[in-house]
Amino acid sequence: MSSTVSSTMSAALADDRMAQATQLQLTWWRFCRHKLALVSLGVVALFYLIAIFADFLAIADPHATDARRSYVPPQGIHLFDDGAFSPHVSGLKGMRDMKTFKLSYVPDPSRKLPITFFAHGYSYDLFGLIPTDRHILGIAGGQPVDGIFLLGTDQLGRDLFSRLMVATRISLVIGLAGVSLSLLLGVMLGGISGLYGGIVDTLIQRVIEVVRSIPTIPLWMGLAAALPNTWSVTQVYFAITIIISLVGWTELARVVRGRFLALREEDFVIAAELAGASQLRIILRHMLPSFASHVIAATSLALPAMIVSETSLSFLGLGLRPPAISWGILLQDAQNVQVLAGAPWLLCAAIPVILVILAFNFLGDGLRDAADPYG
């Protein structure tokens, strides 16, 4: 008897909670039901943390080359030494292959190099403001050729792990910048198109159709190949951001226009008009909340697409140019099967690309379901 009463009461309390919650709280509760999206939110946050602290997490200077340690395989960290906790890595020693007479550097287990935390390394500016030279890991002593190579090295002997950290920053920021530009263009043009209709609408729709009916990769290749060789890394960076956002806005514009057209006829919009609300108020207060979920879903799809675009372009050698480091540039080294057969760890650069795209997609899907007022 008492249990029935308490369950009825808790149900009533839950109803009360639902009734009093704001739209944002309701959305958050619905979002939490989507476990994958919640995990993805964590993954995305982690990646942006990596992007912020890229230089701190990098162990070696990502640009420092050393021909002697070309293609060193990934090194494990040994945590214990004779039963005592003392993390260390092996040093490198030169070995001459008696068949090819080629000198290569291989790990030498007899030379133990202890790992230190918050070690001094190359100098950089934390957050672009605070000059420092602290890095999360470092080794004490050792020769110039030695280092911690968690993911091995590339042909020029640069540490892949450190390069991956720095590449994460560039690739994520370029995606974010590209999607912001697309969003701006898409919402503005889509909004104008849906709001005014008539000849403006027709014109914008034709432009969108033309842009969309051109296969994008040849278009990007053409535009990217057109960037002058003399441009600096930063100039190319901005140009590539603009190129990838130029193609991405059409989807967003289409979604926004479609929603505008559908909502214009809705009873609540007409009611608001009759009540004398201004056009801006109708759009921001009444229409925007009901199509925000669609825009979020489209943005969540556009963001990973931007990252892939940059990666593909750089992979082809038409995007960012060395010494800039991005995921695409790292993957460019892994283009050749012969190279991959000898140094399969170069494919490691594919893992963050796949993870980030997956995480953004799950996140967007969760947001879409959560923001849907019929959910």
Place this chain on the structure above:
Amino acid sequence: MLNYLARRLVLALITCAAISVLTFVIIRLPPGDFVDAYIANLASNGSMVSAEQAVAMRHEYGLDRPVVVQYALWMGRVVRGDFGVSMMWRRPVTEVIGDRLWLTMAISVSALFLTWTIALPIGIYSAVRQYSIGDYIATLLGFMGLAIPNFLLALILMYAGFRYLGLSVGGLFSSDYAQEAWSLAKFWDLMKHIPLPACVLALAGTAQLIRIMRANLLDELRKPYVVSARAKGLSELHVVLKYPVRAALNPFASSIAYLFPYLVSGSIIVSLVLGLPTVGPLLLQALVAQDMFLAGTIVLLLGIMTVIGTLISDLLLMWIEPRIRLRGRA
């Protein structure tokens, strides 16, 4: 219906014209022209080109005329089927491209059909059984397809084939047939090689379509008419397939039209990785060498082929979707 058809045709023509202008602009964007690149190339081999020779070359290729005139000259020839001479290969562009364009289209169309046949049933299942294990697996697989850029997938497959099977994955023909003339045996050889690149290409598109279908159907399933259909006592299969699926197909079908350009452009980069004899590798070479006629022709032909492909899928859409037929008549 005829009205609709005529409108689509006119639009396709306008699109083709716009593509030609854009193509020409892209090709003209790089600073310097082919002659500059050619001279630089010769200089790196040790031979020199005099200033008079450079001027003569520019005149020969019409590079000294105003841009608008160059465009008009180019278009005039294109309409007559003369795409000019590839400056890099010193052979007519049509000859350089050869079968490559058709092979590009063959791969893209196979990928398109593969995408449709996989995405539709999985999308419906995912929406009807939202948050079931099957939905999660389908969603996960779909997202894997979306998350692994197709060139990376090609790269991973190629490495796996090389490492674990000792195969060289890639190409569209066995070495016996590569240089042969077309025959039934060569066609069969092509058919045996097409599934791999088609699957690589289709994966991403399938993921996207599953997502769209699932989202659309979910929106429809929550509408009151579904509840009343169910309340009427219709079988679950009937309730789902007869009304909401058909309503959800409209945005789904219109996104199919945009899938084709996407597949064509994906085929370019996949071809580069897998070493397929399509226009992809040729386009990259031409762009790097600033071989204007060749690169221009490839982008233009790809664009026109895509417009035709889109037109065909529009016609299919009209056949599926009565609302479009009726709107056209009105």
